[in-house]
Amino acid sequence: MKKVKNISVGFLVSFLGSVPLGYLNLVGLEIYAKSGLHNLVFFLFGVIFIETFVIYFTLLFTRELIKNRKLMKVIDLFSVGFMLTLAFVFYLNFNHPAESDYYLERYLIYSPFIIGVILNGFNFLQLPFWTSWNLYLLNEKYITIQRKLKYYYIAGTLMGIFTGMLSVIIILQSVLQDPNQFSKGILPVFIPLFFIALAGIQLFKVYKKYFSVY
Template identity: 25%
Template sequence: MTYLTPLLSGFIAAAIGTIPPGLLNMTAAKIKIKEGKKNALWFVIGAVLVIFFQAYVAVLFARVIDNRPDVVTLLREVGFVIFSILTIYFLFFAKDPIAKKKTKIKKSKKSSFFLGMLLSGLNFFPIPYYVVVSVTLASYNLFTFQNPIILTFVLGSVLGAFGILYSYIAFFGRIEKKTDYFMRNMNTIIGTITGLVALATLFNILNYYFG
């Protein structure tokens, strides 16, 4: 029970943070459609590898910044800049892919793996997110900042993120024949999502300073 609680907490936290349509899960679906399931899985593996380190570092940060909300706000400001840049790129510069029926573009697994690491690394949301989650759990005595507990929580987070990302791959694989509209508007969808995240982050920043 000592390890089951942080494992389940990490899994649930990752599932909640990953299940809304976002850059990683939408890109995983995009790769599944264009390049096949294997490359999409390599993308997911690369992404969750970075999530492992993000969650681990976040929990270590939580030890220090439990009473320093200004540091959390700084992380939000960095995240706002990143999401704003991604929004501008996907809405105004990225070219929308053209859907091709029964045709898959073959790319190396290594390329998909490193793309997953890159996009996951550009996403600063997990760090403040897992900081807040771990501090909240600790306040209810459901989590302690001990190394075995931390690693168990992080493992649960990785499993939760992998499970949700894999679900996106499997879901879009079943409707592959009906994804023409989705493919034509992929960059607009991703850009809109990152834009909404940027706005939500900006709202939190303004609320901290003026709320």
């Protein structure tokens, strides 16, 4: 019963966490639109490869990470800079018409799996996300991590991430009437603004968490 509970809780938390539109989902959408399901699956494998280590170590050191305020502050501030960097990179790519149709293909020579590994490797927002969730689940006794039971929880989270991202990307692609128009007309404006908005939200959270006197 504990094994099933760990898998179910892990799947639910990670599935819901992967559904909101994030930069990994947007990159996955581009890969799916231009390179097909096969490359998308390998991209997602790269994402969950990194996620495996993040979930495992945050699960083991959740309480220690929460107490290390300086480390969490550095992580939060780095996340702001990372989002602004992504906005700038996407803006440059989309505003070079001669190259905009081929920028993703250039990256794909490194394989979608490597792209997933690299992009998720810089996704430091997942550290506070998993640290907070793991602490809550442990305190409320929704999961048990003694001995091998933690591996069932991790397996559930990985299945949830893969299923959630795959579902969102396929659904988004299916509702787009004109993928080329979406890629050429909407993404050049939407993606940089989306990352700037995320950076703004994260910066507000950092201010409220570390600098606000109230």
